[in-house]
Every structure is written in C-alpha cells, then in structure tokens.
Amino acid sequence: MRVNGPLLVRYEGREYAPTEKGELQICKGEQISVPQEVHYVTRRELVETMEYIAGYSLYAYEDELRQGFLTIQGGHRVGVAGKILMEQGKIKSIRHISFLNVRLAHQIEGCADRVIPYIVEKGEVCHTLIISPPCCGKTTLLRDVVRQISNGTTWCVGKNVGVVDERSEIGGSYQGVPQNDLGIRTDVLDCCPKAEGMMMLIRSMSPEVVAVDEIGDYGDIKAIESVLNCGCRLIATVHGSSIDDIKKKPLLQKMVQEHVFERYIILNGKKQIGTVRGIFDGRGTRLFGEGGAVC
Numbered sequence: 001m002r003v004n005g006p007l008l009v010r011y012e013g014r015e016y017a018p019t020e021k022g023e024l025q026i027c028k029g030e031q032i033s034v035p036q037e038v039h040y041v042t043r044r045e046l047v048e049t050m051e052y053i054a055g056y057s058l059y060a061y062e063d064e065l066r067q068g069f070l071t072i073q074g075g076h077r078v079g080v081a082g083k084i085l086m087e088q089g090k091i092k093s094i095r096h097i098s099f100l101n102v103r104l105a106h107q108i109e110g111c112a113d114r115v116i117p118y119i120v121e122k123g124e125v126c127h128t129l130i131i132s133p134p135c136c137g138k139t140t141l142l143r144d145v146v147r148q149i150s151n152g153t154t155w156c157v158g159k160n161v162g163v164v165d166e167r168s169e170i171g172g173s174y175q176g177v178p179q180n181d182l183g184i185r186t187d188v189l190d191c192c193p194k195a196e197g198m199m200m201l202i203r204s205m206s207p208e209v210v211a212v213d214e215i216g217d218y219g220d221i222k223a224i225e226s227v228l229n230c231g232c233r234l235i236a237t238v239h240g241s242s243i244d245d246i247k248k249k250p251l252l253q254k255m256v257q258e259h260v261f262e263r264y265i266i267l268n269g270k271k272q273i274g275t276v277r278g279i280f281d282g283r284g285t286r287l288f289g290e291g292g293a294v295c
Contacts, residue, residue: 001046001100006038043098050097053078064167066091074179075105075172103135105172107180111137111274112144118279118287119145119263120155125209125233127260127282131240132267137274138237139169139213141267143180145235146170146211150183161186162207162232164197170213195219202230211235221251228260242266243284259283 001007008027009016015027017038025035053072054061061070069079079101085092119128128145132138152158165171165188171178173190182188187205189197194212196219201207210227212220215236227234238246243264246252255261259282266277279288 001041001049001102003041003043003046003098005041006034007041008034046098046100049100050078050080053102062093065094068094069167071168073172073174075169077103077105077167077169079103105169106140107143108140108274109144109147109181112141112148115141115265115276115279115288116145116148116153116155119235119265120149120153121262123156125149125156125159125235126262127228127233128235128263128265129246129261130235130237130265130267131242131246132237133241134239136267138267141265141274142211142213142235142237143170143182146186146209147181147183149209149235150186158183158185159208160206161209161211162198162201162205163188164192164194164201164210164212165190166192166194166197166213170211193219195223198223198227202227202232207232209233209235213237214239216249216251218251221255224255224260234261241268243280263287 006017009018009024016024017027017034018024019037020039025038027034051058054070064070065080068081069077071077080094080097081099082097083095085095119126130138130142146161146163149156149159150161161183163170163182163186165173168190170180171182171188171190172180173188176190178188187201187207189200192200194215198210198212201210210232215221215224215238224234224236238252240246243256247256262282264280266280268275268277276288278286280286
C-alpha cells in the first residue's frame with residue numbers, strides 16, 4: 001500500500017491490482033504496467049489499516065517500528081516507511097507512515113526434506129548458515145528444519161532446540177505459545193533480541209541446537225561464539241546471495257575464513273521462492289547443485 005498509489009497484491013510470483021469493484025486485474029508486461037480503473041490508496045485508508053493492524057494501540061509497537069516493521073499474531077510482518085525522526089544520531093520513531101508492505105507468513109511442513117540429509121552428519125547436526133536474498137523463503141526453510149530436528153527424522157534422533165524468535169516470525173507466537181509447529185522438543189524465546197536470547201537459552205533450557213534468524217550485528221556474533229563454545233549446534237540465516245557475499249561482511253568474514261559453519265545453504269527465488277541454488281560444506285565444496293525447490 002502506497003499513499004496515492006495503486007493497491008498491489010503479489011501472489012505466487014504474479015502481481016495483481018484490485019479495481020474499485022473488487023476485481024483483481026493482472027499487471028502485465030516486462031515493465032509492469034498497472035491496468036486502468038484500479039483502486040488507489042488514500043492516506044485515510046492507509047492510516048485506518050495501520051491502526052487496525054496494531055489493534056488501535058500503535059504506541060505498543062514503537063520499539064518494533066523503529067526497526068521499520070511490526071510483527072502481528074501469526075508471525076505476519078508489516079513493513080513501514082515514511083518520515084524518520086532522529087534523536088542523538090539514532091532513529092527515534094517513524095511519523096507520517098505512507099507506505100505499507102504486508103507479508104503473510106505461512107508454514108510449509110516438509111519443505112526441508114531435501115536439505116536435512118545434508119545438514120546432518122553421522123546423527124549430529126552441522127553448524128549451518130542459510131544464505132538468502134529477502135523474500136526467498138529462508139525463514140520458512142529454517143522453521144521446518146527446526147521442526148524436523150526437534151521431532152527427529154530418519155537422519156537423527158529428536159534433539160532439544162532453542163529458538164530465539166526476535167520478530168515472532170519463526171514460531172508466530174501468541175501469548176508465548178507458537179502458532180506454528182516447531183516440534184515437540186523446541187523452546188522459544190519470543191520477541192527477544194538474538195544476542196541476549198541465545199545466552200538465556202544456554203543458561204536455562206539446555207538446548208542441543210540453537211536456531212536464530214537474520215544474524216549480522218556485533219552482539220549476534222559474540223553470542224554465536226558463546227553458543228559454539230558451549231557445545232551447542234547452530235542453525236542461522238543471513239541476507240545474501242552467495243558465500244562471497246558473506247565474506248564481504250566484516251563481522252562474518254572471520255567465521256567463514258575459520259570454517260565455523262560446516263554447511264552453507266544458498267537460496268534464490270528466480271525460478272520459484274525457496275529454490276536451493278546450492279549446498280556447500282565449510283570449505284566451499286559443492287554438495288548439492290543448482291535447482292530443486294524446497295519451499
């Protein structure tokens with residue numbers, strides 16, 4: 001939704017524009033063109049939508065909004081953009097929200113079937129990093145990897161898994177209870193910063209595997225080092241399109257060079273969201289080739 005712009009819906013790789021009569025018109029052409037007589041979003045509609053999404057308590061989401069999004073029941077994420085207010089060099093809040101990107105989360109059980117044999121070796125889970133551009137299925141894949149490791153598979157017995165769900169996207173928790181199936185041996189810290197959450201889980205829940213989404217800042221890296229030193233296995237995701245991309249990130253470069261991660265799973269969404277472009281071991285040797293949609 002964009003103020004004074006057409007309302008657009010993306011579904012299964014195609015873009016649609018609802019008309020004033022509520023009909024869906026397909027946006028066609030290599031350079032996507034918008035059909036005539038489609039509905040254009042007014043500021044009032046966008047404000048009303050935002051208030052409804054936040055349960056008419058927008059102030060309760062101020063901390064999340066500073067990061068440019070809020071997560072609602074079910075793990076659905078609503079991205080926002082507008083006028084940024086700064087204070088002492090940091091983002092204080094977002095005002096005059098004029099753009100919304102509503103992403104509907106969904107669970108696909110079994111989407112990790114193809115990758116599980118590659119991230120389990122001799123019954124033990126390998127330290128694994130899932131690398132993916134935005135909107136290419138990394139959280140969906142991570143969710144099912146957690147479920148299968150927790151329940152147990154042909155490849156390994158069920159293990160205690162600790163999930164730090166900073167944005168409520170993995171478990172989609174409501175009042176602390178995951179709405180998505182994360183397995184029978186999984187404990188979740190909902191709405192908890194990753195760095196603090198990883199340490200809390202290690203101290204309190206004795207996980208054998210720790211799973212986190214979208215690592216990247218200094219605190220995350222220090223916490224990951226602690227996880228590894230405690231003997232836990234780690235499964236994490238990060239934005240990128242290749243191992244070379246990760247090598248260019250100063251905070252992750254050292255971990256790649258020291259072969260901390262034993263498996264890299266590269267996703268892309270060119271053919272289909274969740275397509276595995278490749279699976280590599282810690283030294284960059286390809287274990288699985290191009291193609292093969294898992295989500």
